Amino acid sequence: MTKRSKPIIGITLGDPAGIGPEIAVQAASSPKVRRCCRPVLLGDARIIERAARTVGCEWRIVLLGPGWEIRQTLPEIQGRRLAVLELGGASPRQIPPGRLSARAGRAAYEWVTAGARLALAGSIDALVTAPLNKEAVARSGVKGFKGHTELLAKLSGTRRFAMMLAGGNLRVVLVTTHLALSQVAQALSAKAVCDKIELTHEFLRRIGKRRPRIAVAALNPHAGEGGLLGDKEQRVIRPGIARAKRKGIAVLGPLPADTLFARHLKEPYDAIVVMYHDQGLIPLKMLSFGKGVNITLGLPFVRTSPDHGTAFDLAGLGAADPGSMIEAVCTAARLCS
Helix, strand or coil: CCCCCCCEEEEECCCCCCCHHHHHHHHHCCHHHHHHCEEEEEECHHHHHHHHHHHCCCCEEEECCCHHHHHHHHHHCCCCEEEEEECCCCCCCCCCCCCCCHHHHHHHHHHHHHHHHHHHHCCCCEEEECCCCHHHHHHCCCCCCCCHHHHHHHHHCCCCCEEEEEECCEEEEECCCCCCHHHHHHHCCHHHHHHHHHHHHHHHHHCCCCCCCEEEECCCHHHHHHHCCCCHHHHHHHHHHHHHHHCCCCEEEEECHHHHHHHHHHCCCCEEEECCHHHHHHHHHHHHCCCCEEEEECCCCEEEEECCCCCCCCCCCCCCCCHHHHHHHHHHHHHHC
């Protein structure tokens, strides 16, 4: 990518039975997106045609050549045309909107895998993934699938990675991601806490924060009350924070989670590291649902996604809000520069 050219952003369709294809089409045809990047839809052209009809997009679909030719082909795609890399795998007749199915799960999985390979090969500058359904992927026979984040880390050989959700002036980074609540405490380690703080610090420096301020949430109520309500703060979280401080990172904590986000509203931190999924995503989505963006830290390429799921109840109705997807694409474009 030259300094003058707009980045090429690959957008996977997500689960073809969900709202992913609809919001992907809306994002790819959005004036805001077209101003900042060159979007390419990755998936089955038949599903894209169905989605375009659903949302009332009358743009012409143009199929690109093989993935390695995207950079040569895309500059010619202008005006009211949707650039599509045909990956097949999802017949609209076999995958009706709003119904969970193994076929849909397999297609979504294959499209993400293809998107990662394109990003690793340099055929696209960033990857934006529409939501898929974990149960549908599991039904398709894929073993051990936990989510986009873990899959992309595995495909790229990335060992240190983290999930960041950003919306408004709030950024949260998760130490554990898609785990049952009963498994969280056992999964925590001082190394994991330190790794997530380091990845957060590196990202914030990359986007221009010269000396980022990072807060870390406690796991237990009242930060454990000196061990009376749990000792993970003393045995795991504090040592992880201490390691990060020795590396010159400005980090505070562990702070009681019930007051941490209220403090952030008065005196914002650059990011907050939380111990588990809902601890960070509840306040994030309360403040910016429909505008939040998921950013994977640590990958060798830029990857973002919207902050919501497949919304099967809205699929096929043209009623889904594409705001978070549009923001995810624009965020990816900014990160490319």
